[in-house]
Amino acid sequence: MRKIYYSGFLALFLSVSIFAQKVEFEEYDLSNGLHVILHQDNAAPVVTTAVMYHVGAKDEVKGRTGFAHFFEHLLFEGTENIPKGEFFKIVSANGGSNNANTTQDRTFYYETFPSNNLALGLWLESERMLHPVINQDGVDTQNEVVKEEKRARIDNAPYGKIIYRTGINQHIFKKHPYKNSVIGSMEDLDAAQLDEFLAFHKKFYAPNNAVLVVAGDFKTSETKKMIQDYFGDIPKGEEVTRVNIKEDPITASVKVTEFDSNIQIPIKLFIFRTPSNKDKDAYTLDMVSSILTSGKSSRMYKKLVEEKKALQVLAFNDSQEDYGTYIMGALPMGETSLDDLAKEMDDEITKLQTELISEKEYQKLQNKFENNFVNSNSGVQNIANTLAANYTLKGNTKLINDEINIYRSITREDIKRVATEYLNKNKRVEMDYLKTKSE
Structure with missing residues (x-):
């Protein structure tokens, strides 16, 4: 069975690579x-x-x-x-x-x-x-x-x-x-x-x-x-001075509450500050998100949604030019409390921090990002956006072809290390997002 699995993966990998044509x-x-x-x-x-x-x-x-x-x-x-x-x-x-x-x-x-x-x-x-x-x-x-x-x-x-x-x-x-x-x-x-x-x-x-x-x-x-x-004749402007403001590290969990009268179901959120989109760790956090909530086979979906503890789960890394924001959360189902959801989410974070993901899960993850890469370069409108963003925000237009190599270079050990470094209880904001103050 192991041989068949690797052969199938290799065939799929090669088929994806063939269609991932270089953007000239x-x-x-x-x-x-x-x-x-x-x-x-x-x-x-x-x-x-x-x-x-x-x-x-x-x-x-x-x-x-x-x-x-x-x-x-x-x-x-x-x-x-x-x-x-x-x-x-x-x-x-x-x-x-x-x-x-x-x-x-x-x-x-x-x-x-x-x-x-x-x-x-x-x-x-x-x-x-x-x-x-x-x-x-x-x-x-x-x-x-x-x-x-x-x-x-x-x-x-x-x-x-x-x-x-x-x-x-x-x-x-x-x-x-x-x-x-x-x-x-x-x-x-x-x-x-x-x-x-x-x-x-x-x-x-x-x-x-x-x-x-x-x-x-x-x-x-x-x-x-x-x-x-x-x-060509449009006048040049003065040189722009870029924002250069450094944030102090978060050293203890911050608990906050926000209210939204438009909602019926509350949310428990964990929010972490993450590195710039130029940092390899930002790419690794994209993979962490995929492990946790991408599709019905993802960890948080199987643990919370399939077991009827949560109506919906989310985890995504929004990497920006100077810093990123990593947000994970869940909407409770039935009698599940926000504290229950917090514990379940912490359990999933702990698993990433203490155990290497399996080879099978890792290979599936790599294949998913190969497919994402191909899809992101489909259509001239998408390509125009990617070229502009890579030049403007990352200083490297060539990433439209090379970025996939960053994802390919991420190891199981990298995933464990990044989860430990950035998804830390003492480096986050924990939010209860409620309908009213009496909830």
């Missing part, structure tokens, strides 16, 4: 500092143009939180050559789709068009970079949009404070700006003056603080000329 790309800089990455794939007549700015919620100052996310919306308002409210209409009228998103570390804008509209995609992003209209009317409009988003996704949504971290970040970070949520404070946005928005834009939304990615069906020489024509 070229990168260079314009004279104004804009970093350009080109990935040519002529298999389908589509192309993605994307710009990632190295600015996120962590770059905001005290009393003015929410600016980066606000600009995600504001820079769709219009430009000197695009009337207010027409950005999305232009994209859809030309057969494309577009969107944007913001994290603690970066803001990402993208369009995907039929490849004969590449020039339009480049023009739209150059307009956003060079000619945005930032006035009081646009600020007032987007202020209401952001408030409605906060009401819909956080204030009135079950578990919204967990999903969007407004109820978590301030407990695990005390000094670093990660303590604030990406959506920020509505009071801060209300108090901000127009000149503060203008100053924020001038500081962060310059070509030397951005990367442009073109991925898909295009001709390289023509595309390079268009990029130079559309972006």
Whole structure:
């Protein structure tokens, strides 16, 4: 049986490796500092143009939180050559789709068009970079949009404070700006003056603080000329000083309670501070998450959900540029108490800290990450995002091909060591997330 198992695994491993084709790309800089990455794939007549700015919620100052996310919306308002409210209409009228998103570390804008509209995609992003209209009317409009988003996704949504971290970040970070949520404070946005928005834009939304990615069906020489024509004359901004704030280590378990009137079932959460996404240990923690809660064969699912102690379990590592956050938790079922869930979760952590996972479980884990790697590089839109993020947040564009080797190098001993070092009772926040104060 052992022979058959290894042979089957080897065959599956080889089949995955065959399809995990290398992502070819070229990168260079314009004279104004804009970093350009080109990935040519002529298999389908589509192309993605994307710009990632190295600015996120962590770059905001005290009393003015929410600016980066606000600009995600504001820079769709219009430009000197695009009337207010027409950005999305232009994209859809030309057969494309577009969107944007913001994290603690970066803001990402993208369009995907039929490849004969590449020039339009480049023009739209150059307009956003060079000619945005930032006035009081646009600020007032987007202020209401952001408030409605906060009401819909956080204030009135079950578990919204967990999903969007407004109820978590301030407990695990005390000094670093990660303590604030990406959506920020509505009071801060209300108090901000127009000149503060203008100053924020001038500081962060310059070509030397951005990367442009073109991925898909295009001709390289023509595309390079268009990029130079559309972006080459955009003035370079001042050099951005990066956040460099160190957190003191957590040395004793911190117990907190948060309340959410939108929920019916409470949650027990363990929250740990983890290393930067550049650290190999962050990759190892991804594997720890998979062991605990990925699929019906995972440890916490079998121990808690199958045995009717929990309705749902979760464990994930959210690695970011400066620090990461590891969150694990469970929703109780029946008469199970939050204290019971805490004990069960601690038991699973202890097993990881004291016992090597089996060879069989390890091989299954490696195979899963091979498949994840293949899927992450499917489609030009995904590839554009990965290329931009690897360059901006990890300083290594080549990780789009090499990152899988980091996962392959992780050993069973690494998993045990990392679980011991980071999932430590004395280094965590333990949260009871309840419906009301009487619960």
